[in-house]
Amino acid sequence: MIPEPLMRYLVWPTVKFLVAFVIVQVVVAAMTYIERRVLAFMQARLGPNRVGPWGLFQAIADPVKLMLKEDIVPANAEKVGYFLGPMLPLIPAFVVFCLIPFGPPPTFVVTHVNVGLLLILALTSTGVYGIILGGWASNNKFSLMGGLRSAAQMVSYEVPFGLSIVGVLMLTGSFDLVRIVRYQESHAWNVLPQLVGCFIFLVAMTAENNRAPFDLPEAESELVAGFHTEYSGMKFAFYFLAEYAAMLVNSCLMVSLFFGGWSLGGVIMGRQVGLTTVNLQHLGLLGGVIGATIFLVKVMLFMVAYIWFRGTFPRFRFDQFMDLGLKWMIPLSLVNIVVTGILILAGAGTRYPAMGEVVLTLFGIVVIAAVILFLMKGPKPKARPAGVAHARRVSEV
Amino acid sequence: MHVEYPKYKWTDRFLLLDMLEGLKTTFRELFKPKVTIRYPEERLEPADRFRGMFRFSFDRCIACKLCAVACPIDIIYIDVHDETREIDGKNKKIKVLDRYDIDVKRCMFCSLCEEACPTKPKSIWLTTKTYELATHDRSDLYFNMQQLEYWDDRPRYEELGAAFEEPSGHELPGGAD
Numbered sequence: 203m204i205p206e207p208l209m210r211y212l213v214w215p216t217v218k219f220l221v222a223f224v225i226v227q228v229v230v231a232a233m234t235y236i237e238r239r240v241l242a243f244m245q246a247r248l249g250p251n252r253v254g255p256w257g258l259f260q261a262i263a264d265p266v267k268l269m270l271k272e273d274i275v276p277a278n279a280e281k282v283g284y285f286l287g288p289m290l291p292l293i294p295a296f297v298v299f300c301l302i303p304f305g306p307p308p309t310f311v312v313t314h315v316n317v318g319l320l321l322i323l324a325l326t327s328t329g330v331y332g333i334i335l336g337g338w339a340s341n342n343k344f345s346l347m348g349g350l351r352s353a354a355q356m357v358s359y360e361v362p363f364g365l366s367i368v369g370v371l372m373l374t375g376s377f378d379l380v381r382i383v384r385y386q387e388s389h390a391w392n393v394l395p396q397l398v399g400c401f402i403f404l405v406a407m408t409a410e411n412n413r414a415p416f417d418l419p420e421a422e423s424e425l426v427a428g429f430h431t432e433y434s435g436m437k438f439a440f441y442f443l444a445e446y447a448a449m450l451v452n453s454c455l456m457v458s459l460f461f462g463g464w465s466l467g468g469v470i471m472g473r474q475v476g477l478t479t480v481n482l483q484h485l486g487l488l489g490g491v492i493g494a495t496i497f498l499v500k501v502m503l504f505m506v507a508y509i510w511f512r513g514t515f516p517r518f519r520f521d522q523f524m525d526l527g528l529k530w531m532i533p534l535s536l537v538n539i540v541v542t543g544i545l546i547l548a549g550a551g552t553r554y555p556a557m558g559e560v561v562l563t564l565f566g567i568v569v570i571a572a573v574i575l576f577l578m579k580g581p582k583p584k585a586r587p588a589g590v591a592h593a594r595r596v597s598e599v
Numbered sequence: 600m601h602v603e604y605p606k607y608k609w610t611d612r613f614l615l616l617d618m619l620e621g622l623k624t625t626f627r628e629l630f631k632p633k634v635t636i637r638y639p640e641e642r643l644e645p646a647d648r649f650r651g652m653f654r655f656s657f658d659r660c661i662a663c664k665l666c667a668v669a670c671p672i673d674i675i676y677i678d679v680h681d682e683t684r685e686i687d688g689k690n691k692k693i694k695v696l697d698r699y700d701i702d703v704k705r706c707m708f709c710s711l712c713e714e715a716c717p718t719k720p721k722s723i724w725l726t727t728k729t730y731e732l733a734t735h736d737r738s739d740l741y742f743n744m745q746q747l748e749y750w751d752d753r754p755r756y757e758e759l760g761a762a763f764e765e766p767s768g769h770e771l772p773g774g775a776d
Contacts, residue, residue, distance in 0.1 A: 244625045247635040377623065514625040576616065577623050 287336025348428025383463030
């Protein structure tokens, strides 16, 4: 038999990582289909529907096409950099999945690191090197500009990205994602007391992934396709994969930090209600699977939110974009830290130690209720003007 | 030109209400019926006055050649010979069509031939609601008399029955043959 330490430190982590790796691949493949379909639905068209039932096999057809495509390297490209460009963002994007708790530990966490959040922040920020390198090595001015924009974007949004998490860290008192999720199970989802932090995180994570409306490095109308103009075939597919894997990482972080991780429920009258770790423990492995499923569903909701933003917002101009990051997001996140700190400390010595958190939570609930009320009011949506959409459809002859 | 720009309130800068409104719009759009259709499986029915493929009626045609005269690009080819026939007990000299060809590939579907046709109902009409005319060979688009009258292999819309056989709106009361 394999000795116990080897099992514990090598075999099981490898198996778990491979499972996580496969899940990531499947999610990325599914996302190519979901993105095109949802975006099309938002634009009053049908999207891919030719390949297989409801066009589902499009998710397979796209990678197959990319694999069979000729790999063209520009004549004056820097060969090594051109080759390394697509590889570099892929590595951190996949390594990070070792640190994310997909379900209750220890089974559903590949490696339980007590400073996991720091490691994730450090790793994800290295993804931009591949984009800069690829943009520079393509020997194309538009690609280089795409790479430079990506670098500027990273510098200005890494700061609010990190600062928005600090509020959560102050509440939970830990860098450990598992403990952060446990904290949310025993209190409330962090989105309520840390609504401002959650909003900044949402904006910063969209910007970090170069997704619309912050897709300046690959702005089609300005830079043709930015850093991946010269890439085709599998090299392009790697960039694509890295982008979606990074999106997945950030969605996982969002869910773990602000939306209760693998749990669905919270504390009412001092008792844990719903599907939380304590309640799932009695089910053994099945409970873990339920937790992981809840986690994945939440993550997919945020992946769809990315598409939602892409379908809604026009791209920022570059100066507006830097303006938003440096003049609004960073001060806002600093104010959030200060206010959160003051409120937590205000309750510390008194008879109600949780007073600050209650105030923050009430603020979050009020804001969310106001937003929902704002969205509920307003005129009824008008029906689409009668025309082509209402022409009689004739079935197959 | 003087352009009125919308006035921004100071709250618009950071409350992002417009952005929420936009998100609401796209979310609602998700569940609305779509404008595009899955073409080969679903087809849109053309409007009543849509000009599609020609349809010709030999029985109604009086071989007056007015359509050929009206045609701006001269793609209607008509050959006629005179014949004496006994109709209603009298010998009458009538024209008989030998050839009625239309070079559809050059046609611009202006429908002037239909306008020029003196018979009621028209003996040449375009309101057949058939628009799938693509072929693999140019020569397939040269239609002779029989093909113009019987192109049943062309895609047609069973549900449209009457409109397919008769041009709608062309029949006058008591004006049939």
